[in-house]
Amino acid sequence: MRRxxxxxxxxxxxGLNITSMTDMFTILLVFLLQxxxxxxxEIIPEKDMRLPASSSSTNPVESIKLVVSKELVKIDKTKIAxxxxxxxxxxxxxxxxxxxxxxxxxxLDKIAKDEKxxxxxxxxxxxxxxxxxxxxxxxxLRKVMYTASMAGFPQLKLVTLVGE
Amino acid sequence: MKRxxxxxxxxxxxxxxxxxxxxxxxxxxxxxxLVSSAFVQLMTIETQLPQVVQQAIxxxxxxxxATHITLEVKEKDGVKIVVNKDGKDSVEMVPKKADGTYDxxxxxxxxxxxxxxxxxxxxxxxxxxxxxxxxxxxxxxDEARRSRDSNVKFPVFDKATNQETKTDYMFPEVTFANTMEx
Numbered sequence: 001m002r003r004x005x006x007x008x009x010x011x012x013x014x015g016l017n018i019t020s021m022t023d024m025f026t027i028l029l030v031f032l033l034q035x036x037x038x039x040x041x042e043i044i045p046e047k048d049m050r051l052p053a054s055s056s057s058t059n060p061v062e063s064i065k066l067v068v069s070k071e072l073v074k075i076d077k078t079k080i081a082x083x084x085x086x087x088x089x090x091x092x093x094x095x096x097x098x099x100x101x102x103x104x105x106x107x108l109d110k111i112a113k114d115e116k117x118x119x120x121x122x123x124x125x126x127x128x129x130x131x132x133x134x135x136x137x138x139x140x141l142r143k144v145m146y147t148a149s150m151a152g153f154p155q156l157k158l159v160t161l162v163g164e
Numbered sequence: 165m166k167r168x169x170x171x172x173x174x175x176x177x178x179x180x181x182x183x184x185x186x187x188x189x190x191x192x193x194x195x196x197x198l199v200s201s202a203f204v205q206l207m208t209i210e211t212q213l214p215q216v217v218q219q220a221i222x223x224x225x226x227x228x229x230a231t232h233i234t235l236e237v238k239e240k241d242g243v244k245i246v247v248n249k250d251g252k253d254s255v256e257m258v259p260k261k262a263d264g265t266y267d268x269x270x271x272x273x274x275x276x277x278x279x280x281x282x283x284x285x286x287x288x289x290x291x292x293x294x295x296x297x298x299x300x301x302x303x304x305x306d307e308a309r310r311s312r313d314s315n316v317k318f319p320v321f322d323k324a325t326n327q328e329t330k331t332d333y334m335f336p337e338v339t340f341a342n343t344m345e346x
Contacts, residue, residue, distance in 0.1 A: 018183050018184065018187050019183060021187060022183045022186060022187050022190070025187065025190040025191070025194060026190070028190075028194055029190055029193060029194060029197070032194065032197035032198060032201050033197065035201045035202060035203060036197060036200065036201055036202075043206050045204060045206070051206070052298055052299045052302040052303070053302075054207065054209055054302050054303075054305070054306050055306050055309070055310075056207045056208065056209045056306070056309070057207055058207055058208050058209070058210060059207065059208070060206065060207070060208045061208075129208065132298050133298065134297065134298050134299035134302070135297055135298070135299065136297070136298045137294060137295050137296065137297060137298070138237075138292040138293065138294055138295070138296045138297070138298065138301060139294035139295065141298055141301075142294070142340070142342070142343055145340060145343045146343050146344065149343065149344075155210070156210075156211045157208040157209070157210050157211070158208060158209040158210075158211060158302065159206050159207075159208055160206065160207055160208065160209060160302060161204065161205070161206060161207075162205040162206070162207055
């Protein structure tokens with residue numbers, strides 16, 4: 001019977017070459033530092049919503065965040081009203097004033113009169129950060145602007161994507 | 165006397181830099197930056213809404229002689245530029261292109277011309293039709309905000325230095341004029 005050959009047992013170490021990995025991380029770090037957000041305000045774009053692109057370079061400031069998409073209207077994370085065919089439902093519109101959105105006014109009015117928020121500069125100065133879908137017609141935006149203005153929020157800041 | 169020992173320098177000597185600590189820092193830094201990075205950069209366009217009608221009326225009464233520029237964005241025809249100077253209106257139409265889109269290049273050209281004749285005006289009123297898309301409104305505001313031609317600048321009088329400077333800004337202040345209309 002042939003004897004099985006055994007390798008002598010020895011301690012072995014090997015050096016991992018991490019130069020290429022460091023190269024990759026350096027590139028990644030530079031890219032991430034470039035895209036690092038320095039804005040104080042966190043805006044999370046709504047799902048399935050396309051914001052218009054603009055050459056504006058004004059950074060967002062702390063304001064009441066209003067979202068108007070093709071499906072719904074939201075203030076921060078609170079759903080205010082639903083949309084149908086890119087317009088407001090009849091039940092949400094004041095029968096005496098076709099530009100007046102009742103649930104939106106009620107919510108903004110509640111914020112404006114909230115004792116806890118009375119020292120908030122966004123509420124004091126009546127600032128709104130409007131995220132609206134680029135495909136929406138002006139008639140919808142006009143209703144939102146009109147209602148916001150009536151509720152004491154005349155400073156409207158339109159959120160846009162950077163680009164042409 | 166003790167003879168000095170000759171130091172032999174090996175010019176071909178190679179050594180390997182220990183990159184492990186650097187990599188350790190990067191491995192920690194990359195996830196932190198990944199979490200806090202904004203891959204979509206968002207900006208804002210500031211607009212004013214006519215809050216109290218009385219205030220607007222009072223302001224208008226004070227600025228009777230001020231030049232008023234209004235952009236009427238028509239759904240079918242194009243953009244109408246109305247310049248009210250000394251109580252007289254001059255109207256110019258920038259028609260839509262053959263493919264049905266707004267002629268933004270021509271609009272920018274005409275607005276540059278309006279600004280040249282009225283360098284003291286920085287505010288415009290915007291009156292879009294109900295059916296005009298938000299995207300087109302933002303585009304019109306973009307065209308009105310600043311000159312795209314870097315060679316075209318407009319004079320501005322700086323009160324602080326008592327000197328005239330140049331700017332590429334045309335009409336950065338935009339007010340939606342027809343918000344309160346029924």
